[in-house]
Every structure is written in C-alpha cells, then in structure tokens.
Amino acid sequence: MxxxxxxxxxxxxxxxxxxxxxxxxxxxxxxxxxxxxxxxxxxxxxxxxxxxxxxxxxxxxxxxxxxxxxxxxxxxxxxxxxxxxxxxxxxxxxxxxxxxxxxxxxxxxxxxxxxxxxxxxxxxxxxxxxxxxxxxxxxxxxxxxxxxxxxAHKVQANLKALEQINSEGLVFNIERWYDSNHFYKKIEVIDSKNIEMSTHIERVQAxxxxxxxxxxxxxxxxxxxxxxxxxxxxxxxxxxxxxxxxxxxx
Ligand SMILES: C[S@@+](CC[C@H](N)C(=O)[O-])C[C@H]1O[C@@H](n2cnc3c(N)ncnc32)[C@H](O)[C@@H]1O
Structure with a gap:
C-alpha cells in the first residue's frame, strides 16, 4: 500500500x-x-x-x-x-x-x-x-x-525554531526550519489521555x-x-x- x-x-x-x-x-x-x-x-x-x-x-x-x-x-x-x-x-x-x-x-x-x-x-x-x-x-x-x-520573507525572518504548546491535555512540541525552497514544521503530539504519541511534518513551499x-x-x-x-x-x-x-x- x-x-x-x-x-x-x-x-x-x-x-x-x-x-x-x-x-x-x-x-x-x-x-x-x-x-x-x-x-x-x-x-x-x-x-x-x-x-x-x-x-x-x-x-x-x-x-x-x-x-x-x-x-x-x-x-x-x-x-x-x-x-x-x-x-x-x-x-x-x-x-x-x-x-x-x-x-x-x-x-x-x-x-x-x-x-x-x-x-x-x-x-x-x-x-x-x-x-x-x-x-x-x-x-x-x-x-x-x-x-x-x-x-515567505517574514516567515523566514521570524522563524521560531522551537516551541511547546499545551492545550486541552495535549502537548505539541514544534520544531521549525527551512531550506531554499520549503518551510518545515515537525509537530510531535503527546496525547496522555489516549496514551498516544505521533509525529507529523508540514512542508510548505516558500x-x-x-x-x-x-x-x-x-x-x-x-x-x-x-x-x-x-x-x-x-x-x-x-x-x-x-x-x-x-x-x-x-
Ligand atoms: C491550512 S488548511 C486551511 C483550511 C481552510 N482553508 C481554513 O482556512 O480553515 C489547508 C487545507 O488544505 C487541504 N488540502 C491539502 N491538500 C489538498 C488537496 N490536494 N486538495 C484539496 N485540499 C487539500 C487540507 O485538507 C486542509 O484542510
């Protein structure tokens, strides 16, 4: 598959x-x-x-x-x-x-x-x-x-490399970076209520x-x-x- x-x-x-x-x-x-x-x-x-x-x-x-x-x-x-x-x-x-x-x-x-x-x-x-x-x-x-x-110009100039957001019992650990063509955001989600952890990557062209x-x-x-x-x-x-x-x- x-x-x-x-x-x-x-x-x-x-x-x-x-x-x-x-x-x-x-x-x-x-x-x-x-x-x-x-x-x-x-x-x-x-x-x-x-x-x-x-x-x-x-x-x-x-x-x-x-x-x-x-x-x-x-x-x-x-x-x-x-x-x-x-x-x-x-x-x-x-x-x-x-x-x-x-x-x-x-x-x-x-x-x-x-x-x-x-x-x-x-x-x-x-x-x-x-x-x-x-x-x-x-x-x-x-x-x-x-x-x-x-x-794209402002996103690149102000990129916050690391951030943690706590919301409704969830923890989002966020990492941001870029290369010459894309912005990336890696999002690690810790869901303690459902005993689940997952990782996602957003990739948007600059x-x-x-x-x-x-x-x-x-x-x-x-x-x-x-x-x-x-x-x-x-x-x-x-x-x-x-x-x-x-x-x-x-
Ligand atoms: C950042 S969200 C914005 C959603 C909405 N416009 C809003 O303002 O709440 C991007 C949206 O694009 C949709 N999307 C991503 N790839 C797509 C595709 N190939 N065709 C249609 N929708 C797509 C996602 O499912 C998501 O809902």
Missing part, C-alpha cells in the same frame, strides 16, 4: 484542528467582510472555497447569501463541515471531498477562494500548475481568484509573489495584493500574509 502524502494525513487528523483552533469562524468572518469590500461580487455569486477545511469561510459566505461549494481532500473535515451546514440549515452550501489538483466536473464559479495557506504542499511545480489550470477551468470568464498565502506571478500569468491578471486580513497593503518585509486577487483574462 502506498504511503499517504503528508497533507492527506496531517490535515485529516484531529490534532491538526486542535493545534490551529484559534483559526476560527470569527477570524474567517472578519477577513471575508474586509475582502468582499475589495472584490465586490454579485449578490448571488457562485463561490468555490478550495481546500475549505471544516468550512469556516464557506459557511460564513453562505450565511451572507452566496451560493457556495467547499472542497477539501480531508474526509473528516468535510464530514464536520456538512454537520455544521446541516445545523445551520444552509441550502446554498455544499461540500465535497476533492483533490485540488483536478477540476470539479460540471461546475463553474464567479470566484474561487484558496485561503489560509492552502497552496504549495506538493512535490513538483507541475502539481502547482495543475491546481492553477483546474481553477482556471472552473472559473467563469472574468472570474476572480483569491489566494491567501503566507509571506513561494513569493514573483512565483505566483509566474504561475498565474498569462491566464490571470493580478489585480491587487494585500498583506493582512484587514486588507492593508502588502509589504514584503512586514506583512503577515500575501493575499493575491487575480482575474481570469478570458
């Missing part, structure tokens, strides 16, 4: 959600209301939240009245997203287990959102290109793509704005960049995020 790719197992684990629990619905709602002021979609726009996790952005967008599909590789996350959709009784919201390297067949969208560093996980540049081609194929003419990625430009053009025109969830201007040295707004050129 072939070994699962790291992103297929780590993001599907309950420990990922416990470690990142502060990345919650409130953060998603605040970001989206700032973002939507900048991109102004039609009120009934069809939006794809690509790599939606448990659907915090997708659910919030549906509550605003958009028609939303959330897609993610993690079956556990999609299951949880569906439960929350049903709890909120949102008919304009759908979820799907899906690999972003492929287009979803038979759908097209006014906008595709790829939020909170949900890019740059793969081994090869070709896989990044496949993601962009799939997005291009699923977008309507002049459709909008939003990519919310880390700011993509800069120039890398995204190469990937996106000529099929997209980059219309704007922002550097935070408050939609401040992007600043290479100081911004926490690299948020790219691009429009399909055809």
């Amino acid at each position: 072939s070994k699962k790719e790291w992103f297929a197992s780590w993001f599907d684990s309950p420990y990922y959600h416990m470690l990142y629990k502060h990345r919650d619905d409130n953060e998603a709602q605040r970001f989206l209301s700032n973002l939507l002021e900048k991109i102004q979609l039609p009120s009934k726009a069809n939006i794809l939240d690509l790599a939606c996790g448990k659907g915090r952005h997708a659910t919030s967008l549906a509550q605003m009245g958009y028609h939303v599909m959330g897609a993610d590789l993690s079956e556990n996350s999609i299951l949880s997203a569906m439960q929350s959709r049903d709890a909120h009784q949102l008919k304009n919201l759908d979820f799907l287990v899906h690999d972003m390297r492929n287009p979803i067949k038979g759908v097209n969208f006014d906008a595709v959102f790829n939020l909170f560093t949900s890019f740059g996980y793969f081994q090869t540049i070709e896989e990044n290109q496949r993601v962009c081609q799939a997005i291009h194929q699923m977008l309507k003419s002049k459709g909008i793509l939003v990519i919310d990625f880390l700011n 993509l800069e704005f120039s890398d995204f430009k190469l990937l996106l053009e000529p099929h997209f025109k980059i219309e704007a960049t922002f550097g935070s969830y408050l939609m401040e201007d992007f600043d290479h040295q100081n911004s926490d995020r690299l948020i790219i707004i691009a429009k399909k050129t055809t």
Whole structure:
C-alpha cells in the first residue's frame, strides 16, 4: 500500500484542528467582510472555497447569501463541515471531498477562494500548475481568484525554531526550519489521555509573489495584493500574509 502524502494525513487528523483552533469562524468572518469590500461580487455569486477545511469561510459566505461549494481532500473535515451546514440549515452550501489538483466536473464559479495557506504542499511545480489550470477551468470568464498565502520573507525572518504548546491535555512540541525552497514544521503530539504519541511534518513551499506571478500569468491578471486580513497593503518585509486577487483574462 502506498504511503499517504503528508497533507492527506496531517490535515485529516484531529490534532491538526486542535493545534490551529484559534483559526476560527470569527477570524474567517472578519477577513471575508474586509475582502468582499475589495472584490465586490454579485449578490448571488457562485463561490468555490478550495481546500475549505471544516468550512469556516464557506459557511460564513453562505450565511451572507452566496451560493457556495467547499472542497477539501480531508474526509473528516468535510464530514464536520456538512454537520455544521446541516445545523445551520444552509441550502446554498455544499461540500465535497476533492483533490485540488483536478477540476470539479460540471461546475463553474464567479470566484474561487484558496485561503489560509492552502497552496504549495506538493512535490513538483507541475502539481502547482495543475491546481492553477483546474481553477482556471472552473472559473467563469472574468472570474476572480483569491489566494491567501503566507509571506515567505517574514516567515523566514521570524522563524521560531522551537516551541511547546499545551492545550486541552495535549502537548505539541514544534520544531521549525527551512531550506531554499520549503518551510518545515515537525509537530510531535503527546496525547496522555489516549496514551498516544505521533509525529507529523508540514512542508510548505516558500513561494513569493514573483512565483505566483509566474504561475498565474498569462491566464490571470493580478489585480491587487494585500498583506493582512484587514486588507492593508502588502509589504514584503512586514506583512503577515500575501493575499493575491487575480482575474481570469478570458
Ligand atoms: C491550512 S488548511 C486551511 C483550511 C481552510 N482553508 C481554513 O482556512 O480553515 C489547508 C487545507 O488544505 C487541504 N488540502 C491539502 N491538500 C489538498 C488537496 N490536494 N486538495 C484539496 N485540499 C487539500 C487540507 O485538507 C486542509 O484542510
């Protein structure tokens, strides 16, 4: 049996959600209301939240009245997203287990959102290109793509090599490092309640704005960049995020 790719197992684990629990619905709602002021979609726009996790952005967008599909590789996350959709009784919201390297067949969208560093996980540049081609194929003419990625320069400059986080009876021992192409985060989880210990490694490509430009053009025109969830201007040295707004050129 072939070994699962790291992103297929780590993001599907309950420990990922416990470690990142502060990345919650409130953060998603605040970001989206700032973002939507900048991109102004039609009120009934069809939006794809690509790599939606448990659907915090997708659910919030549906509550605003958009028609939303959330897609993610993690079956556990999609299951949880569906439960929350049903709890909120949102008919304009759908979820799907899906690999972003492929287009979803038979759908097209006014906008595709790829939020909170949900890019740059793969081994090869070709896989990044496949993601962009799939997005291009699923977008309507002049459709909008939003990519919310880390700011590689700031991450590298401020990398905290070692950290311990204690949360809800769990201990996370975190080690961070980088090479010329990637950021790595080794996470050792000690779960004393379930007498379990596991180790996971996150590996994200250190993509800069120039890398995204190469990937996106000529099929997209980059219309704007922002550097935070408050939609401040992007600043290479100081911004926490690299948020790219691009429009399909055809
Ligand atoms: C950092 S999380 C962000 C989740 C969500 N956007 C949020 O803000 O909560 C990255 C997500 O990408 C998903 N993912 C990783 N590889 C994927 C792939 N090949 N296709 C679809 N989703 C993928 C993971 O399962 C995970 O939910």
